[in-house]
Amino acid sequence: MDKQREGRAVVLGGSMAGLFSARVLSEVFAEVTIVDRDELTGPNEARRGLPQRNHLHGLLARGQQIVEEYFPGITEEMRAGGAHIGDVADDVRWIINGKRLAKVRSGLMALTSSRPFLERYVRDRVVAIPEVTIAQNADILRLATTEDQRRVTGVVVRRNGAEETIEADLVVDATGRGSRTPVWVQGLGYGPVPEEKHKIGLGYTTRYYRVPDEAFEGNISINTVASAGVPRGAICQKVDGGRAIVTAYGILGDHPPTDPEGFLDFLKTLAAPDIHEVLQVSEPLDEPAGYKFPANLRRNYHRMTDFPAGLLVAGDAVCSFNPSYAQGMTVAALGSLVLRRHVTASRTPDPLAYFGDLATDAVDGCWSMAIGADLSFPEVEGERTEAVLQGHALIARVQEAATRDTSVARAYMRVIGLVDPPSALSSPEITAALAGAETDR
Ligand SMILES: Cc1cc2nc3c(=O)[nH]c(=O)nc-3n(C[C@H](O)[C@H](O)[C@H](O)COP(=O)(O)OP(=O)(O)OC[C@H]3O[C@@H](n4cnc5c(N)ncnc54)[C@H](O)[C@@H]3O)c2cc1C
Structure with a gap:
């Protein structure tokens, strides 16, 4: 028999981690409120809370599986709406160290779309859940707690110029890398949150194009991966709206220029000419735009010995990875499976037990892969054990x-x-x- 839904959960941040969290919380809470400073519903291409929105966002195979499990039929809906689907090993041209990987049916799906498109489809499904409501245009100011500061009881937000408290049995912080939880919990008298940072000095530059279909030669994406020999990479991918997105990247300050000629010249220096050649027959649709990502950042909540009850943290607010490995959204999805397990056992889980499982079941492996891969670039600082x-x-x-x-x-x-x-x-x-x-x- 289904467990009775009771109480209210508040999710801070309505991006991917917040949406996945709301999806699983709606299985046990009678009310789930997502709070975000942006206007989330309606046309939201230019939302300021998501500065990375215009850059390439690949959803890894495991992420695609979880999204389809949470929202049955969504992959087909997205395909019908203009996303592209194919096999990750057979319909994608992978070029690593300048060589193409062998093509094979892997049985794993690649789903390619722009980030705002993917987020909109997921959000529409979450908003359709009867237990979920969105409090948008609301700036999150601080936590509300019991007098002894042992339990979080909600969140204080500013909406329409006025402060209000949204009370909750459980608060999940999914406000991304800029999360204020470390400052808040320290202010409440809990120890500093241990942090790990690994510098990568990554720069992205992205431009959208109209690419003739035949230039893709049957692929939905051409991925020229950066490697120690040529630490520059790029991806040219079919996305919604009949467009292709081209994101180029370089590390440690060697960033792709944002002027059109410089961008093309950068693409000419990759380990393989494929993407540069495709762009010779393509029409740009906008101006190149840049983004800088300084360092991998992990907040080791699982190493804390005390933490207020009623508060959990999810997604990039816990761990934000070098985006060129495309792990963030999938790790957020994996983390939501951990959240689901814990809230199913108890609506107000033990935060330290949750953080422990989040580390082992969602973050540790991906963190080691990302940091290990970064260290394969000789100039990247860090201990090579x-x-x-x-x-x-x-x-x-x-x-x-x-x-x-x-x-x-x-x-x-x-x-x-x-x-x-x-x-x-x-x-x-x-x-x-x-x-x-x-x-x-
Ligand atoms: C350039 C770049 C490229 C990336 N590429 C990929 C990729 O290819 N594949 C992939 O899986 N991941 C990628 N990522 C990572 C991905 O964007 C994140 O992992 C994903 O969005 C999950 O993050 P999140 O939901 O935890 O936080 P975010 O996406 O950062 O969202 C935080 C939300 O909280 C809201 N918010 C924050 N503070 C407040 C406040 N005080 N009041 C109210 N609202 C607030 C914001 O408006 C926002 O909606 C990339 C990241 C970057 C920077």
Whole structure:
């Protein structure tokens, strides 16, 4: 029998992590209120709370699976609305170290659209849940607590020029990287939130184009991945509205220019000419726009020993990754599965138990992959432990073998799509395939 829904949860932030959180909270709470400073409903292409909105956002295979599980039929709805779907290994041209990976049916779906498009489809489904309401144009100011500050009882917001308190049994902070929870909880007398930062100095530049279909040669995306040899990359991808998005990136200050000629010149220097060639027959639709991402940032809430009851944190507010690995939205989705487990067991879960599971089940593996991959660039600062170096050696073998061996290409796609853990690349089958591929060279 379904559990009775009771009480109210408030979700701070109505972006992807907030929407996934609201979706799972609506299974146990009678009311779920999403608070955001932006106008979320209606045409919201230019919302200021999401400065990354115009840059390429790939939804990894595991993220796509979770989105479809939460909102059955949404993938087909998005396809009908103008998104593109294909197989991540067969309908995408992957170019790593200047070489194309072998094409193979992986059974994993690539869904390509602009970020505002994806968010709108997910949000429309969340808003349609009877328990969910959105408090938009509301600036979140601070938490409300009991007098002894042991329990969070809601949130104070400013709406239409007036302050109001929205009371809640549970508050979930999904306000992204700029989350104020570390400041708030310290102000309430809890220890500092331990933070980890790894500098990457990434720069993105993005431009939309009209690309003739034949230039994609049957692919929905062409991904020229940055590597130690050429630490610059770009992706050219079909998205909604009959457009293609081209995002180029470089690390440690080597950023793609935002003037049209400089942008094209940068694309000419990648490890493969494919995207530059496609753009020779394409029509730009806007001006190139830049974005800077200084460092991977993780807030280690799971290392705290005391935390106020009634408050949890989700998504980028816990961990924000080098975006070129496209993990953020999928990690937010994985985190929502942890949230679902905890609120199903108790509507007001033990925050430290939740943070512990969030770390092990959603964040740890992706964090190690992202930091490990960043450290494969020789100029990136950080300790290269034996495990990191072994990881680099294995990935180099996998990437090389994946240009010829379809079983290795498939296994690699499953790992970078967060469907399988990295340990899958050390299975007896893949170890044998790697050895075979090396003998055949
Ligand atoms: C350039 C770039 C490219 C990226 N590419 C990818 C990709 O390819 N694939 C991928 O999976 N991820 C990508 N990401 C990461 C992805 O954008 C995030 O992981 C994802 O949006 C989940 O973040 P979030 O919901 O936790 O927070 P955010 O998306 O940052 O949203 C926070 C929300 O909180 C609201 N808010 C914040 N403060 C307040 C306040 N005081 N009052 C009211 N409202 C507030 C904001 O308006 C916003 O709606 C990229 C990120 C960047 C920067």
